[in-house]
Amino acid sequence: MNLAKMQAVMSRRFDGLSVHGIGFTDFAILYLIHQAPGGRLRRTDLAEKAGLTASGITRMLLPMEKTGLVAREASERDARVSYAVLTPAGRRIFEEAKETANAIAKEILPADITRNQSLTELFKLLGTTI
Amino acid sequence: MNLAKMQAVMSRRFDGLSVHGIGFTDFAILYLIHQAPGGRLRRTDLAEKAGLTASGITRMLLPMEKTGLVAREASERDARVSYAVLTPAGRRIFEEAKETANAIAKEILPADITRNQSLTELFKLLGTTI
DNA sequence: TTGAAGTACTTGACTACTCAAGTATATGGC
DNA sequence: GCCATATACTTGAGTAGTCAAGTACTTCAA
Numbered sequence: 562m563n564l565a566k567m568q569a570v571m572s573r574r575f576d577g578l579s580v581h582g583i584g585f586t587d588f589a590i591l592y593l594i595h596q597a598p599g600g601r602l603r604r605t606d607l608a609e610k611a612g613l614t615a616s617g618i619t620r621m622l623l624p625m626e627k628t629g630l631v632a633r634e635a636s637e638r639d640a641r642v643s644y645a646v647l648t649p650a651g652r653r654i655f656e657e658a659k660e661t662a663n664a665i666a667k668e669i670l671p672a673d674i675t676r677n678q679s680l681t682e683l684f685k686l687l688g689t690t691i
Numbered sequence: 692m693n694l695a696k697m698q699a700v701m702s703r704r705f706d707g708l709s710v711h712g713i714g715f716t717d718f719a720i721l722y723l724i725h726q727a728p729g730g731r732l733r734r735t736d737l738a739e740k741a742g743l744t745a746s747g748i749t750r751m752l753l754p755m756e757k758t759g760l761v762a763r764e765a766s767e768r769d770a771r772v773s774y775a776v777l778t779p780a781g782r783r784i785f786e787e788a789k790e791t792a793n794a795i796a797k798e799i800l801p802a803d804i805t806r807n808q809s810l811t812e813l814f815k816l817l818g819t820t821i
Numbered sequence: 822t823t824g825a826a827g828t829a830c831t832t833g834a835c836t837a838c839t840c841a842a843g844t845a846t847a848t849g850g851c
Numbered sequence: 852g853c854c855a856t857a858t859a860c861t862t863g864a865g866t867a868g869t870c871a872a873g874t875a876c877t878t879c880a881a
Contacts, residue, residue, distance in 0.1 A: 586867075605829060617868055619831055641829040641876045716837080735859060747838055749861055771846045771859040 577665050581658040586611065586621060587630075588662060591655040594631065594647050601634060601644040630654060707795050711788040716741065716751060717760075718792060721785040724761065724777050731764060731774040760784060 575585045583591070593610050594602050602610075608618040622645060625631045630651035634644040647655065705715045713721070723740050724732050732740070738748040752775060755761045760781035764774040777785065 584867090603829080613867095614869065615830060616832080616870080620866095620868070639829080639877070643830080714837090733859080743837095744839065745860060746840080746862080750836095750838070769847070769859080773860080 575662065575665055577661055578658055581654055581661065582628075583630075583654065583658060586613075587625060588655075588658050590618075590621060590625070590645075591630065591647065591651060591658070594645050595652070595655055601646045603636075603642050604645055605642070607645055625651075705792065705795055707791055708788055711784055711791065712758075713760075713784065713788060716743075717755060718785075718788050720748075720751060720755070720775075721760065721777065721781060721788070724775050725782070725785055731776045733766075733772050734775055735772070737775055755781075 575588070578585060578588050589611055590607065593607060594600065597606075604618050604622070605615055608615045611618070613621070622631060626633065629648050631645050632648050632651075634646050636642045636644060705718070708715060708718050719741055720737065723737055724730065727736075734748050734752070735745055738745045741748070743751070752761060756763070759778050761775050762778050762781075764776050766772040766774060
């Protein structure tokens with residue numbers, strides 16, 4: 562229950578990203594592509610990292626391709642895979658949204674560093690147990 | 692990102708509840724009604740506790756009313772509110788599903804108590820900061 | 822070198838929500 | 852007593868996913 566509520570509160574808070582015309586998941590996707598080696602990610606890997614299914618990624622990326630935030634790039638080695646890359650517009654929106662996201666994160670997390678630390682520690686913990 | 696993934700993994704794990712014919716949110720709803728004082732909850736309060744909107748509750752409860760897990764109870768004082776209560780069938784299913792949920796939770800959480808403790812502590816922490 | 826099994830992705834049909842607007846009732850100040 | 856404002860809930864339309872099935876390609880072993 563706490564988890565569901567927490568999740569609900571989190572994504573509600575990050576609604577501030579909508580000023581950039583993107584949602585929380587879109588931001589996550591831009592982030593993941595941005596920091597991937599070579600600035601590109603196979604859709605399958607993107608799905609795994611974002612905690613979605615492959616079909617979820619197809620559907621999320623469709624409007625993002627239409628509005629020109631991300632683009633497809635074929636693989637030279639494997640005709641099945643297509644990479645997701647950021648367009649210049651996508652990079653720009655991501656940088657802007659990152660500022661907003663950071664501001665929101667700072668607002669949510671207390672200034673108190675010890676708390677912040679236990680938070681990251683907690684996430685680490687959850688990462689290992691799941 | 693971690694949060695989204697964690698949430699995804701969690702609800703995937705709790706798919707085991709489907710043997711009882713209910714999902715994770717349904718279980719949460721049964722739980723919340725069950726442990727409410729008087730065994731009943733205003734739909735609004737249920738929404739707040741479950742981290743949903745009022746309309747989300749309306750839609751979740753609709754099939755649960757049809758299959759006879761929960762029922763409506765009018766308020767004597769306020770004609771606007773209707774309480775959600777468990778039917779005998781709902782109570783039975785809840786008790787059965789609780790066993791399953793506990794088993795899943797034990798499987799997910801490590802036997803190590805210190806970890807478990809920091810987990811609950813973390814949740815407490817998040818409760819205060821959000 | 823071919824065919825069986827596996828992987829990457831898309832699509833159709835569905836679920837579980839959300840928000841905005843609407844209905845019904847309650848409350849508090851005048 | 853009556854109106855403005857607020858609260859509880861429902862409903863229509865839309866979004867963000869899921870799963871199962873299908874297509875296209877790859878790999879590997881006989």
